[in-house]
Amino acid sequence: xxxxxxxxxxxxxxxxxxxxxxxxxxxxxxxxxxxxxxxxxxxxxxxxxxxxxxxxxxxxxxxxxxxxxxxxxxxxxxxxxxxxxxxxxxxxxxxxxxxxxxxxxxxxxxxxxxxxxxxxxxxxxxxxxxxxxxxxxxxxxxxxxxxxxxxxxxxxxxxxxxxxxxxxxxxxxxxxxxxxxxxxxxxxxxxxxxxxxxxxxxxxxxxxxxxxxxxxxxxxxxxxxxxxxxxxxxxxxxxxxxxxxxxxxxxxxxxxxxxxxxxxxxxxxxxxxxxxxxxxxxxxxxxxxxxxxxxxxxxxxxxxxxxxxxxxxxxxxxxxxxxxxxxxxxxxxxxxxxxxxxxxxxxxxxxxxxxxxxxxxxxxxxxxxxxxxxxxxxxxxxxxxxxxxxxxxxxxxxxxxxxxxxxxxxxxxxxxxxxxxxxxxxxxxxxxxxxxxxxxxxxxxxxxxxxxxxxxxxxxxxxxxxxxxxxxxxxxxxxxxxxxxxxxxxxxxxxxxxxxxxxxxxxxxxxxxxxxxxxxxxxxxxxxxxxxxxxxxxxxxxxxxxxxxxxxxxxxxxxxxxxxxxxxxxxxx
Numbered sequence: 001x002x003x004x005x006x007x008x009x010x011x012x013x014x015x016x017x018x019x020x021x022x023x024x025x026x027x028x029x030x031x032x033x034x035x036x037x038x039x040x041x042x043x044x045x046x047x048x049x050x051x052x053x054x055x056x057x058x059x060x061x062x063x064x065x066x067x068x069x070x071x072x073x074x075x076x077x078x079x080x081x082x083x084x085x086x087x088x089x090x091x092x093x094x095x096x097x098x099x100x101x102x103x104x105x106x107x108x109x110x111x112x113x114x115x116x117x118x119x120x121x122x123x124x125x126x127x128x129x130x131x132x133x134x135x136x137x138x139x140x141x142x143x144x145x146x147x148x149x150x151x152x153x154x155x156x157x158x159x160x161x162x163x164x165x166x167x168x169x170x171x172x173x174x175x176x177x178x179x180x181x182x183x184x185x186x187x188x189x190x191x192x193x194x195x196x197x198x199x200x201x202x203x204x205x206x207x208x209x210x211x212x213x214x215x216x217x218x219x220x221x222x223x224x225x226x227x228x229x230x231x232x233x234x235x236x237x238x239x240x241x242x243x244x245x246x247x248x249x250x251x252x253x254x255x256x257x258x259x260x261x262x263x264x265x266x267x268x269x270x271x272x273x274x275x276x277x278x279x280x281x282x283x284x285x286x287x288x289x290x291x292x293x294x295x296x297x298x299x300x301x302x303x304x305x306x307x308x309x310x311x312x313x314x315x316x317x318x319x320x321x322x323x324x325x326x327x328x329x330x331x332x333x334x335x336x337x338x339x340x341x342x343x344x345x346x347x348x349x350x351x352x353x354x355x356x357x358x359x360x361x362x363x364x365x366x367x368x369x370x371x372x373x374x375x376x377x378x379x380x381x382x383x384x385x386x387x388x389x390x391x392x393x394x395x396x397x398x399x400x401x402x403x404x405x406x407x408x409x410x411x412x413x414x415x416x417x418x419x420x421x422x423x424x425x426x427x428x429x430x431x432x433x434x435x436x437x438x439x440x441x442x443x444x445x446x447x448x449x450x451x452x453x454x455x456x457x458x459x460x461x462x463x464x465x466x467x468x469x470x471x472x473x474x475x476x477x478x479x480x481x482x483x484x485x486x487x488x489x490x491x492x493x494x495x496x497x498x499x500x501x502x503x504x505x506x507x508x509x510x511x512x513x514x515x516x517x518x519x520x521x522x523x524x525x526x527x528x529x530x531x532x533x534x535x536x537x538x539x540x541x542x543x544x545x546x547x548x549x550x551x552x553x554x555x556x557x558x559x560x561x562x563x564x565x566x567x568x569x570x571x572x573x
Contacts (some may be wrong), residue, residue: 004201027086028271030065039069039093040111040309050521053079053117063089063123068096068130069347072083077116077486085123090429090496093126109148115158125167126151127194127425136422138445141415144422145199149173153333154214158179162450169193169425172200174207174235176239178203179213181247189456193428194420195262196230199411202406203265203398204303209472211272213238215247221256223462225434225454228388228420229262236272242305245324246272252367254280255463258434259288261390261420264320266303271323277330280321280375283447284453285338285359286382287390292348293318297404309362313422324363331367333360333375337442341381343390351399383438385457395433433457444471466490468500474517481529483507492572495541495548497522505532507560512556513539521549525558541571 019106029044035041047053061067075081087090095107107129112119121427128151129143149172157180167190168175175187175192187209196206208230210220216236226233238246249271259268266291271278294300294320295311304316306324307409311317323329340348340356348354350563365372397418407413415422423432426560435457437443442452449471455462461471468489484502491497499511511525521543539556542548549571557566 002132006382023058025058025060026055027060027062028067030062031068037068038071038096038479039067040071040073043073044071048480052076053081057082057084057093060086061091061093061124063087063091064093068094070096070098070108071113072110072369073112075112075114075117075119075159077158078115078412080120081112081114081117082120082375083124084121088123090123090125092425092429093124094118094130094132094425095126095128096130097146106110106146107148110150110153112152114152114154114156114159114161115152116158118160119152119163120162120164120167122164125429126169128170128172131170131424136416139416141199142199144415146171147172147197147200149205150175150177152176154178154180154182158183160184161186163190163196164191166444167191167193167428168424169428170197170422171195171206172197173205174210177210177420178214179212179215182211182217184218184220185216186218186220188220190224190427191432192226192229192233193432193455194206194228194422195226195233196420197417198394198409198419200408200409201410203230203263204406206263206265207235208233209235209525211236211246211249213246213272216249218251218253219249220251220253220512221257222253223257223454223456224263225258225260225456226259227432227434228265228391228422229266230239230391230394230420231263232267232270233259233262234269234271235266237266237270237303237306238272240301243302246277248273248274249278252278252280254283256282256450256455257404258284258286258457260289260384260387260434262285263287263291263391263395264289265291265300268320268324269318269320270303270307271321273324274326274329276328277332278323279332281332281379282335282452283337284442284451284452285320285336286384287341287344288319288338289357290344290347290390291395291398294351294354294404296353299404299406305419307361307363315486317362319361319364319458320355320357320359321364322366325363329367331364331370333364333443334371335446335452336376337379337382337445338376339379339381339442341390343392347390347392347395377441379441382442385435386421386431387434391420393418394420467498481559481561483560483565485556485567487567488556488569492570493541494572495573496538497541497569498534498536498538500534501534501558501565502534503530503560506530507532507562509535510557510559511537511559512559515549516553516555520544521554539549 160183192208301315311319359376446452513522
């Protein structure tokens, strides 16, 4: 559960910042060969004409169409940048040569930078260079040697970032970098692919989200897939002074994510300093730490220096998931599964000093106590349906050519044989499939019998999960000998939601909706005698007078003569 301290942060800032005003949609046209049709050029024309981003503005891109971008846009404080696809197809964005400056052949280093403003992206697929100009099958990699470092960056404190149903591919550094404290980062239903490029960077880059040393009030990742990453999917680390630490991640939730085909050069989840609660549940890891644990590797072990854990040789101890130790954080780690494929095992067999490694640092295992033993379960290869090949060429290059150094760009690295299996953006839009066999223990291994990992690869089961259901449980469950008030579904909702509850005996029931100030909004059931069993009631988002209520946080309460139960819900328009 989210700690009370962070309730307002996690809920209010995630959902209200970008949606507080009626939406004001501006459809942007796909690239038509003219400079005026470049993506940010169209947005800049709008903001120039209106003196900034208009209130409630949503920039809508045509789903399935192509957009080219040649510059960065700055999101100022008190503004929200909201961009989405017009339909259920991804809008495609290629970072494109700027045509200006000392390196006109290079695309812009960013697409969006926040100076305190919020960013919301939905249904967007973006890649860090103009892929169609390369021809890997015939040895043409010119554009790969121009790939930029970052897509999104925060430069001033106070921003919230929401990424929903997006694909981010081909970036040398990281998808998101926070150079200042953030409120909420929420990432849901996204694919992070092809993270890192030795053409313009080194083995210490290639991350999903890099928090640097900054504070993040809430970091939430649900139903995402990370594939082909050189370094860490999550980095929160003070490189210059590891023992001084970072700002806190106040609340962290990593639920139902899939991690596949990653070197994990400096780990998987490098969490730095953490606050009230960290939840890591229902995730699937397949060759996710493929470079393995190597106690002899001083280059890689260097960035575990905040744990206080070391090998006998003095190098820092490697673990997939680690944080700076403290005595107060509540850790919830459960229903996670991992596997090593035949390709992954072949690498370990070739280099006996390298092994699979431990998923959790000693500190986290100690915090979990007896629950640590079941936090992760190793399984056989679940057989992912359609994913890139493991980056064995790059891993071999690191050991035998780079001699276990970060190896800055050079003339002898060969992208044809020593890169990851770098598939184009269109592959991730149309073909990539991280579903797996129903015979795998992971298939029913997550909470409530769902598959571990990203549930987007199992659409029907995800729909049931969103409704709060349980796999393999009949619609009419056995009546429990207690009152139960379940989480409403859907949540967030607009405009209606279902509230389900169980009564162990016939009871007089009242169900009331309150706003965040504790004021009554709607009475759904008024002291009604109801039979024992399961009941469901629907709220239509209206108050007692028939008026539609505003976006916000609400509480629903079940009251009987025996007890009072209350839960939170979010109306999101």
